[in-house]
Amino acid sequence: MSDTTATGTPAAQPGRTIETVPVTRVDSGHDLALTVHRLTGARPGPTLVAFGGVHGDEAMGPEEIRRFVSSVDPAELAGTIVAVPVANPYAYAAMSRFTPQDGLNLNRIFPGDRNGSVTEQLAAVLAEIMLQADYFVDFHSSGLYSTVEYSYIMDDGREMATSFGAGLLYHHEPYEGTSSAWAIKNGIASTVCELGGGGQLTDAFLDKAVRQGRNMLKGIGMLAGAPEAIVERQTVMTELVTLRPSKGGTMISHFTPDRLGEVIKGGTVLGEVVDPYTFETLEQLVAPYDSNILVLSREGYTRTAPGDYGFMVGNANTTTTVDELFGT
Numbered sequence: 181m182s183d184t185t186a187t188g189t190p191a192a193q194p195g196r197t198i199e200t201v202p203v204t205r206v207d208s209g210h211d212l213a214l215t216v217h218r219l220t221g222a223r224p225g226p227t228l229v230a231f232g233g234v235h236g237d238e239a240m241g242p243e244e245i246r247r248f249v250s251s252v253d254p255a256e257l258a259g260t261i262v263a264v265p266v267a268n269p270y271a272y273a274a275m276s277r278f279t280p281q282d283g284l285n286l287n288r289i290f291p292g293d294r295n296g297s298v299t300e301q302l303a304a305v306l307a308e309i310m311l312q313a314d315y316f317v318d319f320h321s322s323g324l325y326s327t328v329e330y331s332y333i334m335d336d337g338r339e340m341a342t343s344f345g346a347g348l349l350y351h352h353e354p355y356e357g358t359s360s361a362w363a364i365k366n367g368i369a370s371t372v373c374e375l376g377g378g379g380q381l382t383d384a385f386l387d388k389a390v391r392q393g394r395n396m397l398k399g400i401g402m403l404a405g406a407p408e409a410i411v412e413r414q415t416v417m418t419e420l421v422t423l424r425p426s427k428g429g430t431m432i433s434h435f436t437p438d439r440l441g442e443v444i445k446g447g448t449v450l451g452e453v454v455d456p457y458t459f460e461t462l463e464q465l466v467a468p469y470d471s472n473i474l475v476l477s478r479e480g481y482t483r484t485a486p487g488d489y490g491f492m493v494g495n496a497n498t499t500t501t502v503d504e505l506f507g508t
């Protein structure tokens with residue numbers, strides 16, 4: 181059999197490569213570049229593009245990508261995995277959601293601008309990398325002090341979200357400027373995995389990312405075998421709210437990350453902000469819906485700034501199922 185594709189270009193040999201994709205020269209004289217891993221499978225198949233570290237304070241993503249990509253043997257793979265483990269190197273170095281050089285949130289400015297600031301240029305290069313994808317997955321987590329678990333289910337990407345197997349899915353119109361919005365605009369099936377963070381239960385979340393990521397590869401035909409049912413039931417949330425403290429201080433959480441997924445009665449105090457100087461209670465964060473599903477929470481005691489992620493809850497009364505969502 182000839183080792184050429186229909187267009188006459190030689191087919192890539194199965195294996196792993198690491199490529200450095202230049203972004204720009206910054207004012208410190210450093211050359212900013214993205215490190216891109218490419219796994220070429222032994223059999224033809226679709227291309228999955230995976231990002232980690234779009235938000236620099238979400239350290240789980242890069243490690244999840246490292247373990248997930250390392251777990252796949254090119255000999256067992258159909259198609260290609262293109263992975264960018266650290267999508268925003270300066271934000272990763274600063275452990276920040278925002279790029280220090282220009283203060284921008286990379287996940288609000290896709291598809292970026294090749295003539296723009298550092299983050300705008302990063303977005304432009306990442307947006308180009310995404311265009312080779314049939315499937316796109318973005319590995320996020322919570323930040324330094326909170327822990328989260330759910331995945332997005334998009335109109336295009338049902339197999340990804342169901343085979344990845346998070347118990348909680350969220351269906352919504354993605355925010356303008358996110359990688360998901362760019363995927364949708366270009367007809368790329370996608371999901372976003374929100375797994376872990378806050379230094380809590382990290383081993384369990386990292387193991388899950390590998391197991392669920394490999395299951396997703398089965399779901400989209402890149403690994404042999406049928407995807408296993410990871411959870412008994414997947415709940416699709418259609419309303420999700422972030423509760424942010426308006427005051428800074430000490431956050432006392434009454435719902436630690438081991439309780440994620442729990443259904444909580446409306447009006448329950450999820451946590452409170454206490455003044456570490458005077459000891460007074462400054463604010464209470466209260467479950468807003470009649471019935472609430474805990475999606476993001478904090479360990480018992482953390483420092484908090486105004487506007488931080490405090491808790492996230494879904495409305496338990498407006499959930500649906502994957503079958504209902506797709507009318508099947």
Ligand SMILES: [Zn+2]
Pocket residue numbers: 234235238320321
């Ligand atoms: Zn994120």
